Amino acid sequence: MVPKLVFATSNAHKTEEVAAILGEAWQVQDLRAHPGVTLDEETGDTFEANAIIKAVSGSRGVPGMLVLADDSGLEVDALGGHPGVRSARYAGETANAADNRAKLKAELSKLEQTAPFSGRFQCCMVLARDGAVLHITQASVEGHLLTEEQGAGGFGYDALFVPEGFSDSFGVLSAETKNQLSHRARALEAMKEQLASLA
Ligand code: IMP
Numbered sequence: 001m002v003p004k005l006v007f008a009t010s011n012a013h014k015t016e017e018v019a020a021i022l023g024e025a026w027q028v029q030d031l032r033a034h035p036g037v038t039l040d041e042e043t044g045d046t047f048e049a050n051a052i053i054k055a056v057s058g059s060r061g062v063p064g065m066l067v068l069a070d071d072s073g074l075e076v077d078a079l080g081g082h083p084g085v086r087s088a089r090y091a092g093e094t095a096n097a098a099d100n101r102a103k104l105k106a107e108l109s110k111l112e113q114t115a116p117f118s119g120r121f122q123c124c125m126v127l128a129r130d131g132a133v134l135h136i137t138q139a140s141v142e143g144h145l146l147t148e149e150q151g152a153g154g155f156g157y158d159a160l161f162v163p164e165g166f167s168d169s170f171g172v173l174s175a176e177t178k179n180q181l182s183h184r185a186r187a188l189e190a191m192k193e194q195l196a197s198l199a
Contacts, residue, residue: 002027003199008039008058008069013155014184018068021179021188026195037061039069047071047085047124048136055128063130066198068191072123072183074157076104076145078113084122087156097156101149104160108147117145121161123183125191127198135194139186154178 007018007030019028031037040057044050054069073087083090083104091099108117124138142164149159151171159171163181170178179185 004029004065005195006030006034006037006058006062006065006067008037008054008067011155014070014072017175017179017182017184018070018188020175021185022192022195025199031058034062042071042085044071045085047073047122048126048138050085051124051126051136052128052133055126056131056133059128060131065129066134066195067128069126069128070123070184070187071126072121074104074119074121074161076108076117076119078111078117079107082107101157101160104145104157105147108145115144115147117147119143119145119161121157121183123187125184125187127191127194134198135191137187137190139183139190141181141183141186 003026005026005028007015007028009015010031015028015030022028037058039054042050042053044053051069051071055067058069059067073084075081075084089095091103120140120142122140126133127135143162146160146162146169150169151159154170159169162169166173
């Protein structure tokens with residue numbers, strides 16, 4: 001029987017990526033399959049602190065099950081590492097991805113420095129069960145930011161981020177390519193051995 005893994009998110013894009021990266025070895029369910037599970041507020045100052053909050057609170061809602069949580073975001077060097085842990089709410093508490101991209105473009109346009117703007121996506125993954133942390137991994141993908149969106153694929157800031165070694169944004173590159181080199185793919189790769197030992 002294929003083991004189940006609860007991914008503590010309601011972000012369908014992230015779930016799609018995690019399910020594709022893990023392949024057939026795991027049946028990945030997110031919080032849409034567990035509507036009664038609530039996650040504690042992300043009050044941490046780091047990706048790790050917030051991923052722990054999500055994994056631990058999520059795992060308390062599904063006793064005995066393995067729960068994975070990811071906290072991720074974009075760091076832009078010329079903006080002192082912002083939006084960072086506030087990536088999902090950069091343009092305000094109720095901001096959507098388009099609002100956040102607009103805010104990022106506006107902030108970049110105010111800078112004296114000109115392109116290229118270096119940055120990276122960061123991802124911390126935490127595995128938990130019954131309120132206890134089992135394993136933590138963190139990974140990033142370096143690249144640069146565009147000042148105009150390129151492509152309609154992916155989600156979040158994908159259309160503004162070109163990974164190192166490529167000339168197209170994650171909004172243009174295929175899901176297969178992104179899932180081989182993204183921050184999420186690398187953090188999950190580092191988690192695979194631990195997951196296999198618990199399957
Ligand atoms: P979280 O759900 O609190 O981890 O928020 C992560 C936010 O960072 C997302 O809402 C996106 O804005 C951004 N982000 C994280 N990973 C990616 C990615 O792979 N592509 C584009 N944006 C991302």
